[in-house]
Amino acid sequence: MNPSPARPSVKHLPVNLFGAVMGLSGLALAWQIAHQAFGVNAVIAEGISLLAIVVFLVLTVAYGLKWAIFPDVVKAEFTHPIAGNFFGTFTIALLLVSVLLGAYNARLGQAIWALGALLTIALSGIVVARLLKGRSDSSHSVPALLIPGVASLDIVVTGAAMPMAWAHEVNLFALASGTAVALVFFVMIFARLAHHEPLPAGMTPSLMILVAPFEVGFLAYTGFTHQVDMFAAMLFYFGLFVFVVVAFKVFRLSVPFGVSWWAIGFPMAALSNAALKYALMVQSAPLIVIAIGILALLSLATLTLLVRTLHSLAIGKLLAG
Secondary structure, eight states, X not given: OOOOOOOOOGGGOOGGGGHHHHHHHHHHHHHHHHHHHHOOOHHHHHHHHHHHXXXXXXXXXXXXXXXXXXXXXHHHHHHSTTGGGGGHHHHHHXXXXXXXXXXXXXXXXXXXXXXXXXXXXXXXXXXXXHHXXXXXXXXXXXXXXXXXXXHHHHHHHHHTTOOSTTHHHHHHHHHHHHHHHHHHHHHHHHHHHHHSOOOOGGGGGGGGXXXXXXXXXXXXXXXXXXXOOXXXXXXXXXXXXXXXXXXXXXXXXXXXOSGGGGGGHHHHHHHHXXXXXXXXXXXXXXXXXXXXXXXXXXXXXXXXXXHHHHHHHHTTOTTOO
């Protein structure tokens, strides 16, 4: 007799679904640049921003319920050597949403950014501390490990314009620690991918996370220094190179759809924002065409993921465990 299918429950809500907020927020910010640079209707960016905020609120309430009702499940998820890294999707989402909300209420945006920065730094410290205990399994060095590492760089990306007197030093601390941690984690992950078994098919989309350190690094560095120099250009171009390489591995029909596909959203959004910013700074027509193409690809990918995720939720598969 076949066992009855699991009933949908908030117990099975994965924390990495906050990657959807990251992708939507990054897409909104990219369309904001397109509005400012090319005169694209601002309604597009505003609509995506509102959607990102709504999704964030819904997921926060839902995951809060999961924490309240199933605390042991959340604890197990947080302490898991791989799944625990995805809690960085929540802190990054918090930072990105602070920018979106800041457009409506500056004080609210600043408060949320401060909270996001605090949680991000704390999570990054916890992840590094776990590794320093020793005897870490190299098979756990998967692309998701970069999420809490790159998260500190997002503090700078979202907080470069914060008016608080202490914000400058927080951004400098985040830029320094995030750069070093992301570099170390990238080397660990690259070594694991090169010398061990390939990632399971379900984790293949997470390869796109390898793009994030360089494009988020570009955005953080240029936002902090207010210029695009040779170092910034190198970050952008290497991130673009990594994107082209992993795209041929990720975008395959053989890779099954799942929540893990949202791992492509934010890295592609970071690349889109970086490409637009870099192309406009250097005023290169070919680069502008490439940046527009990346934005179009990001928009199509995000729409596809959103539709597939809502369909999965509607048929009860998303929360079925």
